[in-house]
Amino acid sequence: MTNYVYVPNKQIMQNSVELRDDYNKFVREVKRSQHAIQDMRIVLSEKYLNGRGIEIGAFHAPVPLKEGCSADYVDKVDIDTLKRWMPETKEQYCIYPTVIEDGEKLSSLPSNSYDFLIANHMLEHTENVFRTIENHIRVVKENGYIFYALPDKRYTFDKDRELTPYEHLKFEYYNGPEKHRIEHYKEFGRIVSKVTDEALLELYVKNHLDENRDIHFHVWQYNTFLDQILKWIDETNLNIELVEHSQNGIEFIMIFRKLSQIDIAEVLIEKGKLDEAKKILQNELKKNNENLEIQNDLAVISIMEQKFIEAEEIIKSVLNKDSTNEIALNNLKFLNEVLH
Numbered sequence: 001m002t003n004y005v006y007v008p009n010k011q012i013m014q015n016s017v018e019l020r021d022d023y024n025k026f027v028r029e030v031k032r033s034q035h036a037i038q039d040m041r042i043v044l045s046e047k048y049l050n051g052r053g054i055e056i057g058a059f060h061a062p063v064p065l066k067e068g069c070s071a072d073y074v075d076k077v078d079i080d081t082l083k084r085w086m087p088e089t090k091e092q093y094c095i096y097p098t099v100i101e102d103g104e105k106l107s108s109l110p111s112n113s114y115d116f117l118i119a120n121h122m123l124e125h126t127e128n129v130f131r132t133i134e135n136h137i138r139v140v141k142e143n144g145y146i147f148y149a150l151p152d153k154r155y156t157f158d159k160d161r162e163l164t165p166y167e168h169l170k171f172e173y174y175n176g177p178e179k180h181r182i183e184h185y186k187e188f189g190r191i192v193s194k195v196t197d198e199a200l201l202e203l204y205v206k207n208h209l210d211e212n213r214d215i216h217f218h219v220w221q222y223n224t225f226l227d228q229i230l231k232w233i234d235e236t237n238l239n240i241e242l243v244e245h246s247q248n249g250i251e252f253i254m255i256f257r258k259l260s261q262i263d264i265a266e267v268l269i270e271k272g273k274l275d276e277a278k279k280i281l282q283n284e285l286k287k288n289n290e291n292l293e294i295q296n297d298l299a300v301i302s303i304m305e306q307k308f309i310e311a312e313e314i315i316k317s318v319l320n321k322d323s324t325n326e327i328a329l330n331n332l333k334f335l336n337e338v339l340h
Helices: 010-014 017-034 040-048 079-085 129-139 166-175 178-191 198-211 222-236 261-270 274-287 292-304 308-321 326-339
Strands: 052-056 070-075 114-120 140-151 240-248 251-258
Touching (some): 010 017, 017 070, 040 114, 040 140, 040 251, 114 129, 129 140, 129 166, 140 240, 166 178, 222 251, 261 274, 261 292, 274 292, 292 308, 292 326, 308 326
Parallel strands (some): 052 070, 052 114
Antiparallel strands (some): 240 251
């Protein structure tokens, strides 16, 4: 027996944020009922996600959110078009998109506007993976979280494809994806769609190019994506840190935190990039000249630069404001050891 799936009137939905939120909350709870309690999508979302966030491409599989947590939903087309593209969802409750936008660019969304961002089974569909991640980071607030789930090729139709190399992703970031586009379509056509005749494969590629078709442009398994993203963060000083990761059935999940400017400066100090770190900290100090954490970090930089008088002045300034400040006391102890 089939059930009629109710979708509210489009005009009413467009004019009422509250109705959209209530309807999408209902859809999330329907999805929750289909998950096991120990599913890592639920476990990790409840552990890290708070406030109001954004989810890209949720449609029939939104991440369940805990009570008090809400989201806007981005998709490239409206719900009617999505239902037409995926007729198998006809009798499923699906998320009503609140923002029609390119989820790789998010051009219409303000920077630092959301507490979290979710994009599940999306990055493999992007041609410029690192650029997409960069755009996602932009719209999340400092100390907010980014939640990615990606298919592990060992358990999907990608199982016979070659893993995407790190240098391939770097090339596309710096040079654009155009050079590799035909190569991606050919590989997908040959291995996944099983088009073996060369003439038919050429036609397959032409059709995909003409219609800008969506495929899995990139392929990973858990450990390769983990290695690549950590390497990219390290090489570029990308302002996120990986806080947790887990296998979850046929997929793997990565949770990142967007670093504050002070966090970024401290990472740069650890790498010995003192000029870059000092510039960030001095800018932050202009916003809040009473922030003792910033002053302590500047003292550390002065010690590392062997500007000992400058370091001593900063440390004394901190201790004048907080005589028990443990970091300042440790900095003073280290400075005295260096001087004597």
